[in-house]
Amino acid sequence: MATTRDRYIDTIRALAIVRVIVYHALGVAWLTILFPSMGIMFALAGSLMAASMTKSGSAVRVVGHRLRRLLLPLWTLGAVGFAVMLLHGWPSDDPTQPTDPKMLFWILPLNTPPTSEWGQFFNGVLWYICTYLWFVLLTPVLLPLFRRLPVLMLGLPFVLLYVLEQHSFGLSDMVLDPARDFCTYLACWLLGFAHHDGMLQRLKWKVVVPIVLAAAVIGGWLTWIGREESHFDLTTDAMPNAFWSFAFVLLLLRFRPTMAWLARMPRLERLIDLLNARAVTIYLWHNPGIFAVGLLLGSFGLQAEEPTTVGTAVLLILGTFLWTAVATLVFGWVEDIAARRRPSLLPPNRRRRGPGDSTAVRSPATATS
Template identity: 45%
Template sequence: MSWGAEQQGQGYDGGYGYGSAYGYDPGHGLPYDQPLSYGQPVSYGQPTEYGQPGPYEEQWQYQYVPGPEEPAPAETAETAETAEVEAAETTGPVPVPIPVPSPPPSSEKGAGGARDRYFDALRAVALVRVVTYHTFGWAWAGLVFPSMGVMFALAGTLMAKSLERPAIGVVRSRMRRLLPPFWLWGSLVVLAMMIHGWMPGWQIVFWVVPLGDPPGDAWGAQAWEILWYLRAYLWFVLLSPPLLKVFRKAPVPVLLVSLVPIVVLRYGWQPPDDRFGSALTDLATYLFCWLVGFAHREGVLRRLRPAAVVPASLAALAYGGWYALAHRSEFGTYDLDEIPLAQAFWSAGFVLLLMYFKAYRDVDLAWLARFGRLDRTVTVFNARAVTIYLWHEIALVLAVPLIDQFWKVPAFEKWLPLESQWFMFAVGWVLIGIAIPLFGWAEDLAARKRPRLLP
């Protein structure tokens, strides 16, 4: 099983404040420009009849000057319906205006319900790190950015937000948005393995709903081994309604206790080496990250003091890093993806800092809108996160025979770095870019949106 892979999704929160400068007249608006002579009688003029303006009233009488017409305030559905009924009773039926849809909110805003660019940027970076890791195999990549922990934390935040609605509908919606892109991808992978000689058994049901690791042969292992993330994600989605109820009763204690299961699996009970054991290990490894997403959405992190959060995060990072390096000989590497206990603590400390920074400083990265291409790239990565995750391994696999063909062209052989992994990395991204319009529409259909080549 590969521990270094990942998926998708924003929403997200930020706003803008606008200030105004106000002034006042230090003269208080008094109309007197000459001082009165005290002690002299003042003539007030002749009495006037009531209803006629006096001399002072004529001087200061308010004159209405019509300004530019302002739009009427928007009506609610209730007031509009009432006005229509009253008008129908007196003058007959009133034609109902056709509503004009308003444009979607800008992605750089968060307070209005639009996506939060801080979370979108983290998801995009996580996807790039996954493709980079699967290209170069750098063991230190997980220490620099634990993409899987970040992705589970972002998914936990969105799940907690969605569970403000009825849980059954939320779970059904999450599964509906994930499974169609998976079915499209899986049908091609299964067909390719069967053509290559693979004979499936009853376990093929996990290719329909991946609650367990889908089966496959060694020839297609590089493609299907990344499905552990989808399996773990589905289990977290199913468990989220009861998890959120327990979390709300005692947020901080539940968050701290969530690291206990992975310690028990390491030093206490050893899980079986099968689908059940793999699923249990993955859930225990990333449970803290998922609950940190809950903590952010529920406002728990915002109420905590930096003096408590920062030392706890650094302690988790220190223990996870130490464990990976100290047990390097046992696992043959310090790669966190191969060491669940180190992955759990390192991801916990890293993700806690990221989410607390968001909650404490209310960062939204709205400035991304000033960089059009970068902002557009982040948008595409988030709208096609499942497509990028599923197809990136196949893109890297296809990059190898494609580069082999380049060697047959003398100009390519002379001027292109065909033997470099960086060149394969670039070719892989080109193929991923081709897969996005070819297969990304499945994500639109799964979300019940109009299919588009690019979001």
């Protein structure tokens, strides 16, 4: 059944996707502070997951639906990625070979799947898919616990992350890395639950502001003292990332501006719809695009890996967005099949007004839903 859309949430998600592409293309560290996209995307996905659990009542059905929406686009990427890796050959001295059992993570990404040297740009962003999968699988347990003990559950991720940062318990990086990512963004996922349940809207600003300030100050202070290693890139330091993302997401989801102005800009509104409807495809395919465009620019003698001129940076961004647009047209229909819709090059532009929201629309479920 079609449902009305929250235009504010859709706009935030669209901005988060664009920011991810620009960050990966240019490697501008401070963008992770200006707009912590990953925490935002996990929070919005958590809200939609809670909505599905509440509406369906069947954890098996909801989890199965989410897995289908996630895995079919991933398998498409994996098929192309493997073809590229096999085409270039697998060096005999490469510690990872096609017969490695960990290659099964390309089928069920409980961890980031391995690749050859030529495949690293295909799996470079898959840590997010891995973390998202674990959130989906554990939501049937996390959601009721959060509804019973919201304050305790929101504090738990920071405790768990601190413990993991201080003690490895003899675990390998293969276990520690996904566990660390899970704990880093767990509070954001739980804020998504709170957003869906209306808890955030019931919080007074006199309560929200001190919490936001406290989390932002802690995150900012931890970022500052670790600046020599992180260079102000939050993605390289889990603890400040967790606090800063929590503060940003809480403020963003509590803030509820009117989006009526968006209806007066149909082209922008349509672009936001497209970014939301094809978000998995865009996320999965933009990174190989950066690699491909970088190779192209390198053939003309331009240093694209770390652009040193504005011109090279602009060419890299434009090329990446062009690649991503083409890849979305070529592979985006997989998301339609995963959602059990009729496949199409572009999702239909269908609108439906919702109660009290003149800009609500009926559009396909998004990548992080």
